[in-house]
Amino acid sequence: MNKAQKRAWLILAISIATLLxxxxxxxxxxxxxxxxxxLSKPTLTGRILGVVMTVPLILIVVTAWRxxxxxxxxxxKLIDHKTVIWGYMGAFIFLVGAGWFIIIANHLGTIxxxxxxxxxxxxxxxxxxxxxxxxxxxxxxxxxxxx
Amino acid sequence: MANKIKNNIRQFRFExxxxxxxxxxxxxxxxxxxIIAIEAGQYSPSLELAIKIAKAFGKKVDDVFEYEE
Numbered sequence: 001m002n003k004a005q006k007r008a009w010l011i012l013a014i015s016i017a018t019l020l021x022x023x024x025x026x027x028x029x030x031x032x033x034x035x036x037x038x039l040s041k042p043t044l045t046g047r048i049l050g051v052v053m054t055v056p057l058i059l060i061v062v063t064a065w066r067x068x069x070x071x072x073x074x075x076x077k078l079i080d081h082k083t084v085i086w087g088y089m090g091a092f093i094f095l096v097g098a099g100w101f102i103i104i105a106n107h108l109g110t111i112x113x114x115x116x117x118x119x120x121x122x123x124x125x126x127x128x129x130x131x132x133x134x135x136x137x138x139x140x141x142x143x144x145x146x147x
Numbered sequence: 148m149a150n151k152i153k154n155n156i157r158q159f160r161f162e163x164x165x166x167x168x169x170x171x172x173x174x175x176x177x178x179x180x181x182i183i184a185i186e187a188g189q190y191s192p193s194l195e196l197a198i199k200i201a202k203a204f205g206k207k208v209d210d211v212f213e214y215e216e
Contacts, residue, residue, distance in 0.1 A: 074181075074192070074193055074195075075180075076178070141189065
């Protein structure tokens, strides 16, 4: 396992842990009858979700930024480029899906602006997860063709 | 889709004093994983890397890599 694969595993672990933690927070506030979309207790929910999502976001940005310079050849670069594309696709599909879900579920057409921020956070973690999975799959398949 | 670029890296490694994949990787300035992927036909190298690998064996690119129609 090279450094790029280790990095992919680390980012995947952080992203999945964040998505699970966020889901736990949302389930908790639902059980306690706190309206997440309406944010009847915006300070509490906002702070919890803010910490749960911002800390790992910074961790991922720092981890992703530190590309391994040593032992990083043309195949790694090619795989890295492809993973970025997969990551963007994942985020785009998630945001479009979430948009349609909101339109269908919330037919009144009004949402809190805080929800948009959370969706962007979530899209980032979905993107990070998808790109990490794409990297791991490509490494296992060999990386296909050079440029 | 099957990889149409075949290679004789394994054969040339053994003909060159049983050169290891790590030694070839050092000469071509890539990782051993990349050499493994190329040798297994899972990755087609760039022209630059193909030339480096051929030079490591003292051969022409055509001798090391073949394109199957």
